[in-house]
Amino acid sequence: MSTQPRAATRASTRAKTSTVASSTRATRATASKPATATRPAPAAKKTTRKPLVSRDNTADFVAAAAKPVSKPKTTRKACTTDEDTELEPIMAYLRIRPDLSEDEPTSSPYLLPLSDTSVRMRDPNDQQNPSRFRVSTTPSSIYTFSHIFPPRTSQSDFFTKTTLPLVRDVLQGQNGLLFAYGATNSGKTYTMQGGASAGSAGILPRSLDVIFNSIEGLHGSGKYRPVRLQGVELADKTDSVPPPVTPEPGLAEVLGLHMDHSASDADIDPTVLKLDRNYEYTIWISYAEIYNEKVYDLLDSVQQDSAGGIPRSNSGKSLLLTRKALSLKPSPLSDSVDSGITGKYISGLRQFRVHSASQAKALVKLGQLHRRVFGTLANRESSRSHGMVIIKVVRGHRGERDDPTALQIARLTLVDLAGSERTKHTHTTGERLREAGNINKSLMVLGQCMEVLRSNQRKVAASLAQEDADGRMDTREVKRGLAVVPFRHSKLTEALMDYFVGDARAVMIVNVNPYDTGYDENSHVMKFAALAREVYVTPAPAPLQRVPGGGKAQGSAGKHSPPEATPKPRSRKVTISTGGPGSGKKPSEAVLEVLEEDEGDAEESEDDEPINPLVDALFDEIEDLRMQLFESEMRCAIIEAEVREEVIHEMEERMATMEKMYARRLMNEVAQNELKTDAKIDMLHQSGLFGSPVKRARPPSPIRHDDIAEQEDVEMSLVEYGTADDMTSDDESDRGRSLSPLAGKSRPVKQETPRIIREVREFVPDPPMLPSDTEEAELTESEDGTMSSEADAASDSVSATTGSEEESDDADYDDEEEADEWGPSAGKTPRAKAKPVPQRAASPIPAPHVSKLERVMRNMTLRTVDPDDSVVVVPVKKFRERKESPEHDIGAATQKKKKRQLAKKAIVTEEEIERAVAKKDNVRRTTGGFRG
Ligand SMILES: Nc1ncnc2c1ncn2[C@@H]1O[C@H](COP(=O)(O)OP(=O)(O)OP(=O)(O)O)[C@@H](O)[C@H]1O
Numbered sequence: 001m002s003t004q005p006r007a008a009t010r011a012s013t014r015a016k017t018s019t020v021a022s023s024t025r026a027t028r029a030t031a032s033k034p035a036t037a038t039r040p041a042p043a044a045k046k047t048t049r050k051p052l053v054s055r056d057n058t059a060d061f062v063a064a065a066a067k068p069v070s071k072p073k074t075t076r077k078a079c080t081t082d083e084d085t086e087l088e089p090i091m092a093y094l095r096i097r098p099d100l101s102e103d104e105p106t107s108s109p110y111l112l113p114l115s116d117t118s119v120r121m122r123d124p125n126d127q128q129n130p131s132r133f134r135v136s137t138t139p140s141s142i143y144t145f146s147h148i149f150p151p152r153t154s155q156s157d158f159f160t161k162t163t164l165p166l167v168r169d170v171l172q173g174q175n176g177l178l179f180a181y182g183a184t185n186s187g188k189t190y191t192m193q194g195g196a197s198a199g200s201a202g203i204l205p206r207s208l209d210v211i212f213n214s215i216e217g218l219h220g221s222g223k224y225r226p227v228r229l230q231g232v233e234l235a236d237k238t239d240s241v242p243p244p245v246t247p248e249p250g251l252a253e254v255l256g257l258h259m260d261h262s263a264s265d266a267d268i269d270p271t272v273l274k275l276d277r278n279y280e281y282t283i284w285i286s287y288a289e290i291y292n293e294k295v296y297d298l299l300d301s302v303q304q305d306s307a308g309g310i311p312r313s314n315s316g317k318s319l320l321l322t323r324k325a326l327s328l329k330p331s332p333l334s335d336s337v338d339s340g341i342t343g344k345y346i347s348g349l350r351q352f353r354v355h356s357a358s359q360a361k362a363l364v365k366l367g368q369l370h371r372r373v374f375g376t377l378a379n380r381e382s383s384r385s386h387g388m389v390i391i392k393v394v395r396g397h398r399g400e401r402d403d404p405t406a407l408q409i410a411r412l413t414l415v416d417l418a419g420s421e422r423t424k425h426t427h428t429t430g431e432r433l434r435e436a437g438n439i440n441k442s443l444m445v446l447g448q449c450m451e452v453l454r455s456n457q458r459k460v461a462a463s464l465a466q467e468d469a470d471g472r473m474d475t476r477e478v479k480r481g482l483a484v485v486p487f488r489h490s491k492l493t494e495a496l497m498d499y500f501v502g503d504a505r506a507v508m509i510v511n512v513n514p515y516d517t518g519y520d521e522n523s524h525v526m527k528f529a530a531l532a533r534e535v536y537v538t539p540a541p542a543p544l545q546r547v548p549g550g551g552k553a554q555g556s557a558g559k560h561s562p563p564e565a566t567p568k569p570r571s572r573k574v575t576i577s578t579g580g581p582g583s584g585k586k587p588s589e590a591v592l593e594v595l596e597e598d599e600g601d602a603e604e605s606e607d608d609e610p611i612n613p614l615v616d617a618l619f620d621e622i623e624d625l626r627m628q629l630f631e632s633e634m635r636c637a638i639i640e641a642e643v644r645e646e647v648i649h650e651m652e653e654r655m656a657t658m659e660k661m662y663a664r665r666l667m668n669e670v671a672q673n674e675l676k677t678d679a680k681i682d683m684l685h686q687s688g689l690f691g692s693p694v695k696r697a698r699p700p701s702p703i704r705h706d707d708i709a710e711q712e713d714v715e716m717s718l719v720e721y722g723t724a725d726d727m728t729s730d731d732e733s734d735r736g737r738s739l740s741p742l743a744g745k746s747r748p749v750k751q752e753t754p755r756i757i758r759e760v761r762e763f764v765p766d767p768p769m770l771p772s773d774t775e776e777a778e779l780t781e782s783e784d785g786t787m788s789s790e791a792d793a794a795s796d797s798v799s800a801t802t803g804s805e806e807e808s809d810d811a812d813y814d815d816e817e818e819a820d821e822w823g824p825s826a827g828k829t830p831r832a833k834a835k836p837v838p839q840r841a842a843s844p845i846p847a848p849h850v851s852k853l854e855r856v857m858r859n860m861t862l863r864t865v866d867p868d869d870s871v872v873v874v875p876v877k878k879f880r881e882r883k884e885s886p887e888h889d890i891g892a893a894t895q896k897k898k899k900r901q902l903a904k905k906a907i908v909t910e911e912e913i914e915r916a917v918a919k920k921d922n923v924r925r926t927t928g929g930f931r932g
Contacts, residue, residue: 087457087536090506091146092529093162094119097187097513098151111514111522118144121526123519143526145510145533155194159206159269166412166507167210168273171281173395173408174539175504177415177496178203181443181528182511183521184419191509192387192416193368194267201267203509204389204414205361209269211283211391212357216272220280221401222353226392226409229331229345229498234404235353243285243352243363244299268357278399284392285360286351287367289374290442290491291385294325296374298367298387300350323374324348328494343498351392364389386442386492387416413499417443417492420528421521441634442492447528449485449493453500453535456482488623489630503540508532667924674920 096111112120120142149158166176180188194202225235287298300323328344354360371387391412400406420443463478487497499506510529512522 086538086540088505088539090508090532090535090537091162092508092510092533094143094145094148094510094512094529095153095158095187095191096149096151097190097511097515099515101515110519111512113148113150114142116148117146118142119148121519121523123523141523141526143530145529155191155200155202155206156269158191159203160271162507162509163203163207164210164271164273166505167207169505169539170391170393170410170412171211171214171273171275171395173393173410175410175499175502176412176507177499177504178413178507178509179415179417179496180509180511181417181420182509182525183421183513183518185516186419186511186513186522186525188416188419188509188511191511192414199267201269204364205267205357206269206271207391207412207414208357208360208364210271210273211393212360213269213271214273214275215281215283218275218277218280219355220282220394220396222282223401224394224396224404224407225353226284226351226394228329229343229411230409231331232394232404232407232409239353243354243359244366278397279395280398280401282353282394283355283360284351284353284394285363286346286349286390286392287364288326288346288349288388288390288495289371289385290388290495291374293442293491295328295346295349295491295495296323297326297346297349298370299352299363328491331498343502344494346495349390351390360391384418386418388495389414413496415496420525442490443528444634445486445490445493445630446496447531448489449487449497449500450528450531450535452483452485454531456485457536484626486626486630489627500535500537503538505539506537671920671924 110124224232329347395408487493
């Protein structure tokens with residue numbers, strides 16, 4: 001018994017390298033295609049072995065996305081290595097879904113195409129609120145694709161540029177894989193299958209059209225049928241039975257599902273490819289679904305009973321649907337003459353020979369219907385599974401019709417992947433969580449496979465470069481250093497592995513919906529695409545077949561294939577009611593039973609390779625351990641993502657709270673400053689230095705009440721604020737610390753003379769300060785209207801006592817109209833009370849006292865209200881300086897005019913002050929209020 005490990009395990013270790021390709025393939029490939037430029041060696045970067053990095057593949061992943069791609073562009077440009085193996089990168093095409101809402105787009109898309117091949121993606125959160133705290137790893141990234149298709153691209157154009165070359169290849173005997181990747185609702189199904197309107201047929205029906213258009217008149221006899229991945233065997237009479245094209249009677253009606261005969265059915269792509277007419281072709285179709293890590297046949301989903309209808313369950317009331325999970329088996333090496341690499345095939349997957357495009361389309365539609373049926377039964381969307389249509393083209397030379405070894409089997413697999421959104425966004429539990437986990441798992445494993453492939457290819461390229469330099473290379477060393485590609489970690493990658501390690505072309509369609517889909521999901525999709533673009537595949541023609549024993553139907557080399565073992569009925573039953581009360585259907589019609597049989601254990605039965613049980617067991621052990629590691633990494637990744645999310649959320653909340661807190665503090669500061677200013681003005685009024693006797697005599701102004709109330713508000717709010725901010729000091733200390741010097745003295749201001757005014761009065765006794773009748777009248781007139789004149793008056797009063805000659809200037813404030821604003825009595829009362837100034841010059845204030853008063857006055861500010869209602873704080877000093885400026889000497893008329901203007905500017909009427917206070921209240925309300 002050979003000690004060779006079995007093929008499946010070995011296959012998983014064979015990352016695509018230039019060294020594994022056989023010379024036969026290389027020669028043929030070179031013959032079938034024009035010689036191409038030598039591939040620039042991928043970055044000779046040392047990559048550490050990281051086969052199982054699970055989360056976005058972290059640094060490499062991001063680096064790959066961010067790195068400017070210097071790989072061949074849109075057009076296919078194969079590359080060769082030193083061993084003449086042609087390699088080309090996976091083609092990645094970006095398709096941007098149009099905005100389908102009828103209204104104007106609510107949000108601008110965060111994808112901006114920069115050219116035909118590059119697109120900028122910017123985090124909309126950063127755009128909307130740049131200051132917002134957010135951990136954004138890649139706020140703006142540029143991604144490069146083979147080609148970018150804008151929203152308005154027609155289905156026909158898209159097909160021609162992305163898929164037609166693959167169809168040509170498959171008709172020339174070369175394998176091709178096309179898969180659509182993207183978040184839910186991004187347009188994958190639309191791209192693959194098409195829409196309902198005319199001209200919207202998708203890639204799948206168009207491919208079928210082109211294939212049948214092109215092989216018109218070149219149909220083969222169908223003597224041989226394809227088996228497994230690339231084997232053939234003699235066909236039997238079952239292969240001549242036409243494929244089913246209509247759903248089981250009763251099935252669609254029960255579930256309310258119908259074959260979808262949309263307008264796009266009438267679309268027929270007229271493209272014809274020119275083929276070598278020495279060959280003839282037969283076309284075979286299969287349709288599989290991978291759901292919850294199980295593979296199902298969508299063309300064999302409904303088991304018929306002998307009567308041809310859907311059988312009833314034992315109860316007789318429900319319909320019984322049965323479908324069986326299929327297993328993946330390694331394709332035997334003996335299936336082909338010169339293949340050194342193998343993959344896995346879906347054992348038991350039915351395939352039908354189709355003779356026309358319409359027949360093929362009907363078959364595919366039936367598969368889609370079954371996909372929907374089982375999706376409905378499992379209470380899920382069909383998009384939760386991966387749909388895989390496999391078109392096999394058997395090509396044989398007309399001159400060698402009876403020579404099965406001259407046949408070539410080429411496969412075109414079109415995959416509509418499940419939505420790529422992550423588990424944490426689906427908010428699912430139980431079965432749905434498992435489903436979401438499995439979808440993510442298979443897509444995550446796909447990403448991991450890409451990454452390991454890329455890393456291995458870089459290592460090989462680096463060693464080739466080394467060889468060039470040194471002239472020698474130990475390939476065994478290089479191979480030993482290559483990581484195992486984890487294809488076996490998911491059914492999806494297992495089923496597709498031969499496209500990556502075998503001979504095939506691969507195309508990836510990246511569907512993005514920048515309107516409804518979240519940035520994070522699409523960012524993940526783009527990173528995946530960037531990674532996939534760096535993986536190289538070998539687009540060589542499929543090998544010729546080996547059919548020993550004169551072409552008799554057989555399953556493997558030299559042995560007659562035993563009929564596939566029927567798996568033991570390890571089935572599970574799913575009973576789902578889709579009807580009942582409220583559904584408009586009788587419950588008995590709506591109850592269905594689904595028997596989903598697990599795959600059998602016959603996996604190894606067809607392996608041709610001799611197996612060393614010890615090696616096999618060790619490999620299995622390794623795989624198990626890897627699986628466990630992978631699962632724990634996945635769990636960690638999910639937990640990490642959740643923790644990150646939580647931390648971000650918490651930080652955002654904290655930042656918002658801090659922002660609020662500082663805004664309130666700022667407002668309090670402003671309010672306090674205003675209060676201080678108000679209080680100073682009030683003090684001047686109280687002292688009589690700033691207000692007229694009229695004002696002093698008048699009843700307390702409501703404004704003052706407002707101010708007091710407002711100050712109390714502020715105090716209250718500050719106390720509350722202190723509590724909210726965990727300020728532990730008591731109210732008293734808070735008040736003493738945080739408020740203005742006048743805080744808490746608002747009421748006393750009314751009742752007792754403030755300290756500062758007492759000081760003023762002390763130094764400037766009332767009687768001597770009062771002006772003479774004439775002067776008083778003048779002053780009253782000016783004081784009534786203007787705060788500046790009050791200041792001037794006050795200072796003038798002081799100046800007068802010190803023998804200043806500014807009295808004459810103050811006389812210029814004469815203005816009867818302004819004086820009348822206070823009413824006739826207003827002016828009279830104080831005049832009546834006014835006492836003559838007997839000895840102004842005789843009672844001078846001592847110089848030091850005057851200077852102290854001056855200092856007090858200079859430090860005060862005046863709060864005035866402009867005619868345009870804006871509050872202006874003007875230092876008293878400024879008025880004084882203006883007054884003292886040389887301009888005062890230029891003629892009495894000019895001076896008077898200037899002063900009047902100045903006075904007007906500084907007028908504060910009672911209404912205006914009220915308005916200002918109201919405005920302040922308003923501000924307080926809009927900023928949250930001091931009362932909280
Ligand atoms: N290029 C396009 N032009 C017009 N309509 C589109 C286009 N792409 C997608 N749509 C529409 O957008 C909707 C969602 O598309 P689709 O069902 O193909 O998304 P999906 O990615 O397959 O979603 P899921 O993963 O859920 O299956 C459909 O109504 C489809 O008709």
